[in-house]
Amino acid sequence: xxxxxxxxxxxxxxxxxxxxxxxxxxxxxxxxxxxxxxxxxxxxxxxxxxxxxxxxxxxxxxxxxxxxxxxxxxxxxxxxxxxxxxxxxxxxxxxxxxxxxxxxxxxxxxxxxxxxxxxxxxxxxxxxxxxxxxxxxxxxxxxxxxxxxxxxxxxxxxxxxxxxxxxxxxxxxxxxxxxxxxxxxxxxxxxxxxxxxxxxxxxxxxxxxxxxxxxxxxxxxxxxxxxxxxxxxxxxxxxxxxxxxxxxxxxxxxxxxxxxxxxxxxxxxxxxxxxxxxxxxxxxxxxxxxxxxxxxxxxxxxxxxxxxxxxxxxxxxxxxxxxxxx
Numbered sequence: 001x002x003x004x005x006x007x008x009x010x011x012x013x014x015x016x017x018x019x020x021x022x023x024x025x026x027x028x029x030x031x032x033x034x035x036x037x038x039x040x041x042x043x044x045x046x047x048x049x050x051x052x053x054x055x056x057x058x059x060x061x062x063x064x065x066x067x068x069x070x071x072x073x074x075x076x077x078x079x080x081x082x083x084x085x086x087x088x089x090x091x092x093x094x095x096x097x098x099x100x101x102x103x104x105x106x107x108x109x110x111x112x113x114x115x116x117x118x119x120x121x122x123x124x125x126x127x128x129x130x131x132x133x134x135x136x137x138x139x140x141x142x143x144x145x146x147x148x149x150x151x152x153x154x155x156x157x158x159x160x161x162x163x164x165x166x167x168x169x170x171x172x173x174x175x176x177x178x179x180x181x182x183x184x185x186x187x188x189x190x191x192x193x194x195x196x197x198x199x200x201x202x203x204x205x206x207x208x209x210x211x212x213x214x215x216x217x218x219x220x221x222x223x224x225x226x227x228x229x230x231x232x233x234x235x236x237x238x239x240x241x242x243x244x245x246x247x248x249x250x251x252x253x254x255x256x257x258x259x260x261x262x263x264x265x266x267x268x269x270x271x272x273x274x275x276x277x278x279x280x281x282x283x284x285x286x287x288x289x290x291x292x293x294x295x296x297x298x299x300x301x302x303x304x305x306x307x308x309x310x311x312x313x314x315x316x317x318x319x320x321x322x323x324x325x326x
Contacts, residue, residue, distance in 0.1 A: 031323045033304045034077035034086065035297035036102055042079070043325060044088050046072045051090060051098065055105035063105035069096045076132035076292070080139050085169055087141055089132040091125065097141070099169045111171030118148035123160075130236060130293055133164070133193035140174055141167045144191055147178075162191060162202060179214065192236050192246075192293075199239075201227055227266055234291040237262060241300040245269070249291045249305055257289055259305070274326060279311070287311035 030046035041056040051067040071093035078087050083102045090096040094112035101108055115122035124146045133142035145163040161181055166174040179191075179202055192201035192211065201211035213225040234257055237248035244264050250271070251257035260271035279287050292306040308323040 030072075030074060030308065031306045031325050032075040032077045032088065032292070033295050033306060033325045034079050035295065035302060035304075036079040036083040036086075037081065037298040038083045038103075040079070040083065040102065042077055042086050042088075042102075044075045044077055045323075046075055046090070049092075051075065051088060053088065053098075053100065053105065055086065055100070055102075057103065065100070065105055065107065067098055067107070067110065069098075072096075076130060077295075078132055078134040080135040081137060082139070085135065085139060087132065087135070087169075089143065091131065095125075095131060095143070095145075097143075097167070097171070109169060109171055113143075113173075116145060116147045118150070123148050127160075129191065133191070136166065139169065141169065142193065143167060145176075164200075192239065227264060234289070235305075236293045238294040238296050238303075240296060241298055243300065247294045247296060247303055249274070249294060251289075257291065257307075259294070259303070274305070276309075285311050 032044045034042045036042075039058050043054045043056075045052045045054075046069075049068060049070055049072050051069055051072060053065045053067065055063045055065075057063075069090045069092045072090050074091040076089045079085065079102050080087075085108070086100045086102040086105075088098040088100070090098065092112075094114050096110070096112040098107070099109040100106060116124040127146045129144070129146070131144050133144055136142055143165045145165055147161045147163050149159040149161060159181060162179045164177045164179055166176075168174055179200070191203065193199075200214045202214055204210050204212050211227040212223055213227060215222045215224050232250045234249040234251055237246040239246055240261075246262040246264070248260050248262055249257055250260050250268075256276070257274045258271045259274055261269040263269055276289070279285065287309060289307045289309050294303050294305050296303045304325055306323065306325050
């Protein structure tokens, strides 16, 4: 993917500003985006417990649909490999899944799964890493679940295992595999799933940000290597289709962020600054972006990132300054 193409797409693709409203700090972007192999573009926007979905198919008028989801605060999207299905996963009172026809936008199925709890607290809902991995080749949906394990001392931090769940588009759970322990912090690094390859990078603790490379086939898991030296990530990186490179957003919780190409050792190869409107009141009103994992088109030519801009206002705690897809 040429660097100039990335700069063009990341500055031009889509921008959707939401009405400014005040609430507690929410590190999940209330906007999401996905590409299909046939060239369709899907975007989702959350507003007042409602998911507004837009499906743009070349040569056809845009289809806009609305779905009510209680407590909705963050969304993720993915098309199936054949473009038949579009899944939107929404973090709300439960983990909600909306399945639509990937060509017409028609609602096919909506279902949800309760949050995993520890000590009667839905700890999983506070985890800011991705829940949606994507579709597998059989059109089953792969979800990440962060499952707390009991602790011996109530003052100890909770232990979390990362589970990979396979769901049918009809809302039936097909299988669940425990991939092992992950960072217990709600702000821990998220897993990376390379769609169509069975490769998974799982976060592990080290001096900076590290991942171990896993090959998943059915219920079999094999560790094949590691990915290290990742620093200052704003969100989990994404693997470029057909290439041994990652696309990442760097600049954790800062207004000035960059899109960067990384090799599989984690070294930066190229980078470009992401556009943003300057904050003239920054000395008094500091602000930053929360970014999502980059979404890359199947041909590797187009990329998009959903971001939410948050400012700390002395008289009103944190304030959402709007969200965008760039």
